[in-house]
Amino acid sequence: MGLAASSSKGYRAQGHACPNVIKCYPSKTYTKFPVDKVKGQGEIIEILNILPNYSVQNSGVVDIWWTFCQFFPNNDGIIFSTSTPFQVFHGSVWRKVSPMPCGKVTQYNLKTGKCGTVPQTTCEGFPKLQINPNGVRFTTLSTSSIIEQSVLYSPMAPTVQRAHDPTFTHYRDYSTSSDGNYHAILAKTAASVYALYIFGSSSVLHADAVIKIRDLYPNISPLSAPHTEIENVKWSPDNRHIAVGFSKGHLIVIDWRRNQRVCDVFQDIILECELCGPGSFDFDARSQHCIMFVAANDMILYRINTDEKRMLCHSDDLGSFVDCLRYSYDSHCIVAALFNLKIKVLDADELCPLFEIDLTVTCSDFEDISVKLGSAAPNVTCLSLTTTGEQVAIACWDRKIRILQLPKVFNLQCLCKFVILSLVQPSKIGRLPLPHLLKDYLYSLPFNP
Structure with a gap:
């Protein structure tokens, strides 16, 4: 060590x-979720409104609020979020509702009940923010850079444009490595191809690696305008591999240091299927890089080994498509938000169901997006877990973040772990x-x- x-x-x-x-x-030290807010398993803890002080009445037609949220590293009492309203045409053309505030960043303190918009911060591109694992800075996505700012905002510490390069046309998605050293940015270049750029966190113009996706995966290319393609970039636990999920149904894995193709999941392992959605995969944090959880459009969740290109196990039919999922390290489980308004918790090894929350019962105000748009958009756009995995925050299409209580499945060793971390x-x-x-x-x- x-x-x-x-x-x-x-x-x-x-x-x-x-x-x-x-x-x-x-x-x-670690700060646990506020004790006075803990509920019985499956119960709703709190509902947070996006931009709570902003009225959405008479502000144009909004079909969906695409929202991203994240619990603060090592502090389960704080959530950051950002959201952008869209109008959707025929499920393929997404247009921002410009009269409304797009990409504002909001911080919620669950212990005090206070919330506020972070000054001088916005996501110009598709809404995405990420808090650096060091807890000092967070970044938001722009169309041509990522904007970095101190968590504790100060007028004397202005925002910094990181990884800015005027030669690309459009940043699509990004992710910060777990060691806080690198940003992986997926961009659509002027030649209408995808490229993956790896920037050191302190760099501005020089990329540590530039990978043309088409060279490694010839079948991956951006959709032509005016269609909207949504992507999701994730790092492996050892920061060696980068996985990219596409709303078209592709999921690819790249060894960025060697500029090598690792795996095209739906060509090499899970055949005759596609990825459910750009956020319906995650790495197994117990492994360095090769074990992943993937939800396919056959409504089945798979555990795979990307190095050996083989399937390890799979779940039974989940009964619905998966909007997004996350792996919980200490609970050894997968938490998945399904399109049919259910939250399922599955064992990470056997992928057998452990618990289920029916949002139509728990959240009576939740309206199914399919009534409005069919399957053109997900009900849950993002899912974030507390450090312990006891609570889940789901960012929903209806301008709300809902926090729900999950089962407590800790053993004595795990209980001791969080006591030590808090001290x-x-x-x-x-x-x-x-x-x-x-x-x-x-x-x-x-x-x-």
């Missing part, structure tokens, strides 16, 4: 079982008189090569 500390950049821990893995953490700063975990593998566990680092 190695550890490097920096007061301005958080703390970086290196794994013992998997020494190739380095993760970044905020400098403060010991990340920089001091390495000094504890514990075996190296237990320190890996405290840092939620992979333990399978």
